[in-house]
Structure formats: structure tokens, C-alpha cells
Amino acid sequence: MVDYRSNNNVVYSCKYHAIWCPKYRRPVLVDPIDGRLKEIVAGVCKETGAELVEMEVMPDHVHLLVGCDPQFGIHRLVKAIKGRSSCLLRDEFPQLKSRLPSLWTNSYFVCTVGGAPLDVIKRYIENQKSV
Numbered sequence: 425m426v427d428y429r430s431n432n433n434v435v436y437s438c439k440y441h442a443i444w445c446p447k448y449r450r451p452v453l454v455d456p457i458d459g460r461l462k463e464i465v466a467g468v469c470k471e472t473g474a475e476l477v478e479m480e481v482m483p484d485h486v487h488l489l490v491g492c493d494p495q496f497g498i499h500r501l502v503k504a505i506k507g508r509s510s511c512l513l514r515d516e517f518p519q520l521k522s523r524l525p526s527l528w529t530n531s532y533f534v535c536t537v538g539g540a541p542l543d544v545i546k547r548y549i550e551n552q553k554s555v
Contacts, residue, residue, distance in 0.1 A: 429475070431493055437538075439477065440498045441545055442488045444506065444532035447524045451483035457517055461486070464509045474501050477542065478549045487549045489537070502532055 428437050446452050453461060458481040465488065469476040475491030488505075492498050510527040514520045520527060537545045 427491075429491065429493070431495060434493070434495060436494050437491070438494050438498075439489065439491050439537045439542060439545075440534050441537050441549075442490065442498065442502055442532060442534045443485055444502070445485045445529050447526055447529055449484045449529075450523060452520060452523060453481050453483050453486065457513060457520070460513060460516065461509055464512055465505050468501075468505045468508055472496060472501055472504060478546045480549045480552045482552060487552055489542070489545055489549055498534055502534065506532075 426437050428435050430436070461481055462479060465479060465486075466476055468474075469490060473493060473496070476488075477491060478487075478489040480487045490498075490501065492501050506528045514527055
């Protein structure tokens with residue numbers, strides 16, 4: 425069953441799989457940084473009205489399955505998450521400042537998951553730690 429959401433003038437069901445990496449793909453997203461990153465991502469999603477379906481933080485990249493208002497746009501959501509998390513994590517964990525000129529790369533991967541069942545994508549992201 426498809427979960428439809430709506431805003432003032434659009435009814436939608438837009439789910440995206442997004443992946444991004446720290447600068448130079450350095451394995452810096454480890455405990456306790458990964459836990460704090462999850463809190464920040466959840467906060468940004470809540471503020472923007474995005475639906476956080478699943479998230480997995482690996483030492484050198486982040487997987488995110490998220491539902492996003494098409495009028496807000498996935499680009500703005502990823503930009504907000506990366507911007508806020510970079511600022512907060514670098515303030516809270518000074519070792520990130522000494523190892524990296526900026527926390528995230530400028531690029532990211534995103535694809536729509538409309539053709540695949542969400543359970544399949546969700547299981548894929550959940551199982552990333554065991555791969």
C-alpha cells in the first residue's frame with residue numbers, strides 16, 4: 425500500500441535513496457559521531473517535513489532512505505542535512521576539523537525508489553553494516 429502525503433496543492437509519494445561521503449572518503453563516521461549524525465539528520469527531516477524511512481551510517485559514507493516533498497526538493501533536503509551536520513559535528517568533535525578541510529564532499533548520489541518496493545530498499549540499507 426502506497427503512503428501518500430500532501431501539501432497545499434500536491435499529493436505525492438516521492439521516496440529517494442541518497443548516499444554521500446566525507447571528504448576524501450575518510451572513515452571518520454564512527455562512534456559517537458555516527459550517533460550524533462543520526463540525531464541531526466532526524467532533526468532536519470522533522471523540521472523540513474521529510475519522512476525519514478531508514479538511515480545507516482558507515483565509517484566512510486551515509487545511506488538515507490527518505491520521503492520528500494517534491495516542491496521542497498531532494499537537493500534542498502540533502503544540502504540542509506549536509507550543511508547542518510557539518511557545522512554541528514565539526515564544532516562538537518574538534519578532531520574532524522584537524523583531519524578534514526570540510527566534512528562532506530560536494531557531491532552525492534540520489535535515485536528515486538518508486539519502482540522498487542520500499543521493504544527491499546529498507547532491508548538493503550539496514551544490511552549495509554553486515555556487508
